[in-house]
Amino acid sequence: MRAEKKLSGVETLKRESRGLRGRLAEELAEGGIQVSEDAYNLLKFHGSYEQFDRDSATRRKQAKLEKEYQFMVRCRMPGGVTTAAQYLALDSVADRFANGSLRITTRQGIQFHGILKGDLKGSIAAINHGMLTTISACGDVVRNLMTTPAPRRDARHERVLADVQRLAQALLPKSRAYYQIFLDEEPVAGHSEEETLYGPTYLPRKFKIGVALPDDNSADALANDLAVIAHFDAAEQLEGYTIAVGGGLGMTHNNARTFPRLATPVCFVGPDRLIAISEAVIRLQRDHGDRGDRRRARLKYVVEDHGIAWIAETLAQYYGEPLTPPRPLPELTVPELLGWHEQGDGLRWLGVPVPSGRIVDSGSVRLRSAIREVVERFGVDPVFTAQQDVLLSNIRPEDAGAIDGILAGHGVVPASAMTPFARFALACPALPTCGLALTEAERIQPQFIAMFERLLEANGLSGERISLRTTGCPNGCARSYAGDIGLVGRMPGFYAIYVGGDFNGTRLSFRLLDRVAEGALESKFAALFAAFARDRRGSEGFGDFCDRLGRETLLELTGDGDSKAA
Incomplete structure (x- = not known):
């Protein structure tokens, strides 16, 4: 029997x-510009975080003024799928309630920044x-x-997306608090809100699920608490899913x-058992x-402390039957989704790059206006990717030229004009909105990309697919431990x-150096890229090269063999 451990304050709450x-309803009605700590923690379940403008915080404190509190509101959209009408509704929220931008998250959602407390209920209702x-x-x-965002109209993609949407619906909380607080739903007498899956204290922490096809691991499935890999036969019939558990990068x-970890395969389930096994994994984590x-x-x-054998034995008890051993993981790859593609149904999609996921009009690049015009005029359905880009789907071939013209007229840079490095760069928001950020990420990312592009060009590597993930803190929101460079x-x-990670999301990276000044990054990577260009084996990727050489050899290359910074 496990010894009882003192619960954290959030558990009691x-x-x-x-x-x-x-007291969320009461606090939202009371006015003011911020909420209590209890409300702060409960708001997360309803899709919002209280934040403040960290750029102005010190100045306002010196002037004896309150911080500029604001709220982030995040949308839930399984697989990043939206309709044209839904996207236009989101675009309207950006102006009515937020700071004029929409931000694509690394989990295929949309979030808004700069929402004031008095507009929080209205924005969520909208x-x-x-x-x-x-x-x-x-x-x-x-x-x-x-899951894979590619809007390919074939049996494999349609089945996986349908299963993801069914699973997402099955895993929603039963509480009606959200609907009563933000949508003014009246309580219904006798309606049960018993959380049969989550229990009265919900889960110990957030729980993430990624579903992948072997030829499209855009979702970085193994970085999730629960990773699901689909297996299809030659006739595109679903054979079942490999289930892996225990991923997470924070x-x-x-x-x-504390450490990042990729999920470990634990079992294989048939085509119609995805919800059952997912609920079993969630209950195991709950308890x-x-x-x-x-x-x-x-x-x-839990996986690391108990081992995968214990996990399999315990999971079988929650599942209610013996587990089938996992199939060998197939080779996972990440395809190119930007640019023009055939959907397979006579229509096309256009992958539009969105730097750091920020859909905004800024200077000569009026990306938000361009996307809005395309969606309004042609009724295309946007799909958001884990790479923070948008795929404009269901485009008639005869409309392609006009859409290209609209984007070009608004200064939008097409994927074909970007290096592979720029196309596969991720960054979290960090400063000035995130309270956990230790330094810059999104705002400095253009400088980092330009620096890396110079180094790659100098070494004849401009065409290489190398992933860069930049985060302002160690929590890993941009999956900084699972790509080529973090x-x-x-x-x-x-x-x-x-x-030392790999481009396809199947190997973790390792820490090479610690506390490197941003101005010193260029010299470190100049040495690494020079060695990569000189000593790589065949088509070996940069992450594979670093993994093969190992940390000690790489430190010698950067001149840090005896450095405490390592």
């Missing part, structure tokens, strides 16, 4: 919240009126489900008990996750360098 209600929702986009529940600097230490509350630590915020102006 959830238990006493009356189904995630707390999103729902557009037939979308924010429920379970944040909080200790199953977050937005990810960690804490200087805390060796065995650490509710005393939120830094170690994710499923990956830059992880360490303190203002300094980053830890991670290398």
